[in-house]
Amino acid sequence: MRSLHGLTVLIAFFLAPFAAAQSQPQLNLMPMPASVQQGAGQLPINASFSVAVSGSHDAALDREVQRFVGQLSRQTGIPFWPKLGAVPTLQIHAARRREAVQRLGEDESYELTVTDSAAKLNAPTPLGILHGLQTFLQLVEITPSGFAAPAVSIKDQPRFPWRGLLIDVSRHFIPLDVLKRNLDGMAAVKMNVMHWHLSDDQGFRVESKVFPKLHGMGSDGMYYTQAEIREFLAYAHDRGIRIIPEFDIPGHSRSWFIGHPDLASGPGPYTLEGGGIDPAMDPTRETTYKFLERFIAEMARLFPDAYFHIGGDEVDGKQWDANPRIQAFIHAHGMKNNQDLQAYFNQRLQKILEKNRKTMVGWDEILHPDLPKTIVVQSWRGQQSLAAAAKQGYSGLLSYGYYLDLMWPAERHYAVDPVAVTVATPTTDAAAATLSPEEKSRILGGESCQWAEWVTPENIDAHIWPRNAVIAERLWSPQEVKDTASMYARMNAVSLDLEFLGLTHRSARMHMLHRMAGNADITALRVLADVVEPVKDYNRWDDSKGPIDFHAPLTHMIDAIYPESEVARNFANLVQAFIQGGAKDVAAEAQIRAALTTWRDNDARLHALLEQSSLLQEDVPLSEDLSALGAAGLQALDALDKSQPAADTWKTQQLARIEAAKKPKAGLLMMVAAPIQQLVEAGAGH
């Protein structure tokens, strides 16, 4: 599109919930506390704000208070200076110290009272103080008379003691500064475990001084030194976050075999680039256990947490099947199959861990009657397998339903409860519903999982946030907190706060769109980006056909957009309400029409730019789809306006076009196709 003097006016529209329109002010807290009593008035937050700490406190708590003041300053833009002799605005009191090594189940409760003149935060330990300060930060908002925290009385403690985020750093290395800002984000939503997936087929990311070939040959040169890890652990501890290391064995371990082929069950050579998940450790050789004894002893010293994750998932058994010596071993030891062999391996492993005073954690597959009840099973298969484990006496964590890499909308994660009271269906048995209180207590919580096939340091924040805040709420807040509209409103508020912490889940998209567009204006590109989502589940894996190149750039539209389209969600809600109301709401129609018009006209503005960029050419069909959808929706509105149903031929034609638009293209889903289909059907009088 060319115009006089190289100027182009682009019409863009935005659909967004308008906070001011809410008649009942809701507190933008996430996770929602266990108990909230709203009071009258508000506590002004201005330059005279001050904090005092009494009771038990140490250097870590002092640092926390400093960080709190720094974050309050960033949020409000007010530089705070120490006041001499001032009565503190916020009085903090922790009854006792926290433990030197953070323990599962350590008291995290707190009480926060805000009046119009002062605030008090009390907690049994500094862990509760950490959480209470985050709640306080979320309370502060801009008002007509300045920043303020509303008067409120909060008593809060977590529903589950284990609230984690797994970050895979094997497939794509994630530098520590990126991980640190994610720890800040976790602390902001009261998560207390980072599960560090440190080794997998594609990379071994920890320096081993005992076996330097592990990181030396098992990585592309990107790994964490032990000194860096110690500093990172201290950073996490300061924020009330335990770090659980995972070394995934006996499968998912190709990276180990590059320097140590003798550990493998099949003949090498092994390379990082090789595909498939067949390689597995040889559980039949004593040298394997000698190696693991030394390795685990080293790592058990490095990582202080009482829990140690050994993976254990997805051993496909092919190398074991193919190795006659291993099959002979199975036979000689009276084992039935590969599962028994893995249980034998895990038993040996468990003893090594026990010697190092560590509790073993592993994925579903480690569950086996031969293992002691002390182990913790992390379920990626479902609540049923978790409930089954609990019935057998095992503790468990839920990760099924919390895989952030599957690109689900926040509400789908939000609906997954670790202790689900599900209705029995042919494929589920509502297992959790039948658990005794004691069995339920074995369900320790859950972990969201950020597997790293499709993320880089640039876009990992956007894959984790803000959706992870919703999972954090599920694990912290009472089970009955589950209103989706409230969740989305509060998630949006917390999302803005998180950018003030340094997370880049919103800003990264802008950078990436600018990269794709060169120096062109990106307004029309944003209109397109705002209404598409990445394909869900493992469709991207399936589409990639063959092994993923982990060194390939992740710079296309699918890598830049948000996992969930807020514009499409709001548009769908608007359309649904409009149609349910009999298509009579004039204001709603005007909004819908404005959106449809922008979409219809967008391809004319965008097409040339898409053609000019190798990164955008694949999006041409999507842009054309959006224009066609906009046009179809407008015709439907016109028919509704005339109260004269459109012809059946028109309807057939439009529905066919919409069906075509629903097909994924360039890994992207056109999220406004469905609501526009609703309009078309309404316009056709159905």
Added chain:
Amino acid sequence: MRSLHGLTVLIAFFLAPFAAAQSQPQLNLMPMPASVQQGAGQLPINASFSVAVSGSHDAALDREVQRFVGQLSRQTGIPFWPKLGAVPTLQIHAARRREAVQRLGEDESYELTVTDSAAKLNAPTPLGILHGLQTFLQLVEITPSGFAAPAVSIKDQPRFPWRGLLIDVSRHFIPLDVLKRNLDGMAAVKMNVMHWHLSDDQGFRVESKVFPKLHGMGSDGMYYTQAEIREFLAYAHDRGIRIIPEFDIPGHSRSWFIGHPDLASGPGPYTLEGGGIDPAMDPTRETTYKFLERFIAEMARLFPDAYFHIGGDEVDGKQWDANPRIQAFIHAHGMKNNQDLQAYFNQRLQKILEKNRKTMVGWDEILHPDLPKTIVVQSWRGQQSLAAAAKQGYSGLLSYGYYLDLMWPAERHYAVDPVAVTVATPTTDAAAATLSPEEKSRILGGESCQWAEWVTPENIDAHIWPRNAVIAERLWSPQEVKDTASMYARMNAVSLDLEFLGLTHRSARMHMLHRMAGNADITALRVLADVVEPVKDYNRWDDSKGPIDFHAPLTHMIDAIYPESEVARNFANLVQAFIQGGAKDVAAEAQIRAALTTWRDNDARLHALLEQSSLLQEDVPLSEDLSALGAAGLQALDALDKSQPAADTWKTQQLARIEAAKKPKAGLLMMVAAPIQQLVEAGAGH
């Protein structure tokens, strides 16, 4: 504005030059090189990109190449991995080493040749390599077939050897990480001097081990330790940037007197909060020089550069006048006035600097026949005073016209040349035009100045960038490079690149708008923010009435917006072309109408939000002005459409409204008032 289900559709428009619309592709280089020959074809930049270095190289050059590869990776999103045995894509060759301490006038030239198969970068020293790599980064762009650098042959060297940016860290402390990213930005546009304004009335920002009361009592606790400074100096050296420290004396020195009142000419006590610039050192006491001898010896060791800035500006002489002992000294030594006394002080200072092998730099006021010709005069008063100094044999730097804190548009800075061939006017004498070549060579270059009364770490980037890139071009590129339209297009391109370096000049505005708006959608707020600019020159100082509170938050609209409105500039150009063309261009009219409609309707969308935020309430009149202007402009367009001039009463009324809208409000100027006035006048048939 309320609507069904809390949804609001906001219509926003954007005016932006559309890069794709340019028929002649221009290279987005800034500063423009001395000589550019475009070739045929382009060099693809993909995962197989590699670099080799031959000739003289050292660890610093290796680090530079690493940074270059990192930045290329950030810009393109391509992770680069070392290729074994590959023919390098880019071959770098430096003939000799650079000097251990970077020297004024050290060779910075380079030659860069890009063909469709390879690139070569040659330079006499690694300084030229630094610059050539930045040029290469600017060449790389997205194309239909991937990232590529166009075939080109560049021979480049700077016009001036001293191309600086002054950053004041006294009024508001600026942390080193913020300064570092600004060094990165300077290196990207080939600036080679950071002038560090380290002390002033409001704060002394360097740790002195000899006189610890200087930073201890002379700051609010925010200062740089010597270890931090050494690390910062190394960071700058790596990027080819000299650091010139400034300790502003004998005036602007209240912060020194808090711990050392004996240095002052008047009785204390002194505090950081005190207003006015009266306090000045006592040049009549030998103890002053004993103090300065020890202090300068310490700082001369810390800062390796051959130049040392002693300030010397704005000594108002009030304390000297008021002190009988000082007046007696002036009389006894046959001096005529305070200026002679300052010259005496500077002579003493100059000898101390000479003993420490430093060349003295100072502001205009230090120029005095008693001082040796070796000193360098930095002119904040104008090119005339610079030319006058050059005629007297003094070297000089221009800062007049480069004050970034005065909120000028980029083109106004761009028009200021250190060696101006001005036409004589009653107040100027076109002095530079009459300089001999030798005298001209004494004009070493210039420095942009970021005085810090109104900046914080949050918004300082936006006050410096991208306008500073334009001043960098003025100081590097040939004098005849001065097309404003080309400058703006290239400035926009470099502005995007700078955000990939970590500068926050674009993203900070979004954060600040979100802070002001709480959790509300900011689309309508951006529409307003896009068309206003801060008041210019010292109007904000004048408006502030009384001493500035340097601990007050800088969180209002005036602090968040860009110094120059791109939307208003583009709109003004569009309107002018439309009217000059006889108001016949239908496409242009549609664009103008869309913009005016958005503005007219914006207050209805924005008003409630403005009222709800203490930070935004002051902007209500501006929002109302914008709506009135939009309505007036639309009426004018309607009149033009009908080719029927609007009534004179209408015109009088509209012009009165426009005059009211032109009055600054909340420190903001409504930048679309003038072009809308043009429309109204055209609509009224004049």
